[in-house]
Amino acid sequence: xxxxxAATRLxxxxxxQDFVEVYAHHDADGIAAGSILCMALLRKKIGFRLxxxxxxxxxAISPDTSTLLCDFGSGIEDLPESVMVVDHxxxxxxxxxxxxxxxxxxxxxRELSSAGAAFMVAQALGDNRDLAGLVMLxxxxxxxxLSGPNLSIFNExxxxxxxTPGQGYLLPGRDEHERLYAALNPYLHxxxxxxxAVSDLLETASYGEGFSLERLLSLLxxxxxxxxxxxxxxxIYGARYDLERExxxxxxxxxAVVDACGKSGFGGLAASLCLRSSGDLEEAxxxxxxxxxxxxxxxxAACAKNQAPGYIEVDDVQVASDVADALSRDCLQxxxxxxxxxxxELCHISARCPxxxxxxxxxxxxxxxxxxxxxxxxxxLRAGATIPCTRLEQFRAILERSVAA
Numbered sequence: 001x002x003x004x005x006a007a008t009r010l011x012x013x014x015x016x017q018d019f020v021e022v023y024a025h026h027d028a029d030g031i032a033a034g035s036i037l038c039m040a041l042l043r044k045k046i047g048f049r050l051x052x053x054x055x056x057x058x059x060a061i062s063p064d065t066s067t068l069l070c071d072f073g074s075g076i077e078d079l080p081e082s083v084m085v086v087d088h089x090x091x092x093x094x095x096x097x098x099x100x101x102x103x104x105x106x107x108x109x110r111e112l113s114s115a116g117a118a119f120m121v122a123q124a125l126g127d128n129r130d131l132a133g134l135v136m137l138x139x140x141x142x143x144x145x146l147s148g149p150n151l152s153i154f155n156e157x158x159x160x161x162x163x164t165p166g167q168g169y170l171l172p173g174r175d176e177h178e179r180l181y182a183a184l185n186p187y188l189h190x191x192x193x194x195x196x197a198v199s200d201l202l203e204t205a206s207y208g209e210g211f212s213l214e215r216l217l218s219l220l221x222x223x224x225x226x227x228x229x230x231x232x233x234x235x236i237y238g239a240r241y242d243l244e245r246e247x248x249x250x251x252x253x254x255x256a257v258v259d260a261c262g263k264s265g266f267g268g269l270a271a272s273l274c275l276r277s278s279g280d281l282e283e284a285x286x287x288x289x290x291x292x293x294x295x296x297x298x299x300x301a302a303c304a305k306n307q308a309p310g311y312i313e314v315d316d317v318q319v320a321s322d323v324a325d326a327l328s329r330d331c332l333q334x335x336x337x338x339x340x341x342x343x344x345e346l347c348h349i350s351a352r353c354p355x356x357x358x359x360x361x362x363x364x365x366x367x368x369x370x371x372x373x374x375x376x377x378x379x380x381l382r383a384g385a386t387i388p389c390t391r392l393e394q395f396r397a398i399l400e401r402s403v404a405a
Contacts, residue, residue, distance in 0.1 A: 003101060007120040015046070020046060022048050028140070029071050034118070036128070040122035052270065058078050061080060069084070070087070077093060086098075086100075088114050089108065090363065091103055108379065109379050109380050112149045113141075115138030115139075129162070142382075162243070185326075228332070240252065247276055258274060260291035264290070269283065291318070294319050317343045324351065328354045335357070347395075349385040350383075351378075352381065360380050365384070369387050372395045
């Protein structure tokens with residue numbers, strides 16, 4: 001069975017339901033995937049309820065209720081077989097109603113996100129071409145490439161006038177100060193979260209009543225380059241995308257706002273933006289700015305602490321994933337990055353491979369978590385786990401041995 005056939009089969013099953021419980025992972029890719037499919041269900045007059053969560057437990061799912069999981073579920077072996085899953089993580093769930101590119105020789109790390117897979121299902125449900133712009137949230141949010149099915153969806157959306165590609169400044173924000181002060185993707189060393197540095201850069205790049213973006217970019221490169229890989233500098237200015245149907249047209253900004261709202265516990269607000277409601281747009285921007293500020297402060301604190309290289313503990317569970325992303329992506333790392341955050345008796349772990357390092361981190365994290373009485377998994381280069389806090393040192397030791405092997 002091909003990927004297209006799997007999407008068509010799941011769409012047919014969805015189309016026969018009267019009501020669907022939809023669960024979406026709380027990042028940009030998961031929320032975009034859930035929103036795409038909820039919009040498709042709405043247009044088919046099929047009832048649904050969308051919930052945005054950090055994780056889902058098989059115990060919370062009733063086998064008697066039509067349930068659809070978006071951007072999680074593939075890594076859970078003991079889900080009820082009746083559950084529908086649209087995901088791109090390493091698959092262990094064996095239910096028939098599943099669309100996952102990895103089961104069809106498509107690279108789920110780089111060539112198709114959950115939002116992309118959801119779009120394929122939505123298209124098989126009906127004419128939902130106008131939702132293609134939301135696929136960019138999965139591509140940008142999960143650091144994917146415009147290749148494979150991603151490129152096919154993108155090219156068709158460009159041809160239909162739904163996405164307008166161009167070149168420009170990529171830092172999300174409502175003004176120049178916010179773009180610099182809350183810069184997280186990429187994280188700008190000695191700029192992000194530093195009020196004095198931001199003010200100095202903006203003043204130096206200004207002349208009279210004017211402002212020189214070229215001068216600002218040059219100053220940023222000079223300031224950041226000693227601390228970051230060249231790819232970080234390339235993500236300040238480059239290929240940008242205008243989403244012609246969405247409430248925030250700039251794809252990088254929409255991704256940042258949706259992702260931050262979801263991870264801050266405002267998943268409903270994040271989904272409403274994807275469903276094209278602009279009523280709470282300013283509130284969403286405010287939450288995004290606050291979330292990115294918390295991540296940046298955690299990053300600055302972590303870098304100042306004398307902790308083991310590659311192993312960091314943060315105080316806030318909501319920022320752990322973004323801290324891990326920034327450390328692995330925008331810092332000069334030699335090995336995997338593991339960020340842990342304690343919450344009550346459980347420890348939530350985000351593990352990442354830095355640029356240029358290839359390993360099957362998802363399987364390694366999953367195995368270490370299972371040995372420690374927890375659970376985990378994810379992608380080859382990005383993974384997560386939840387374990388008892390008392391087993392954290394054991395988890396680290398197992399993962400170190402696995403990585404060394």
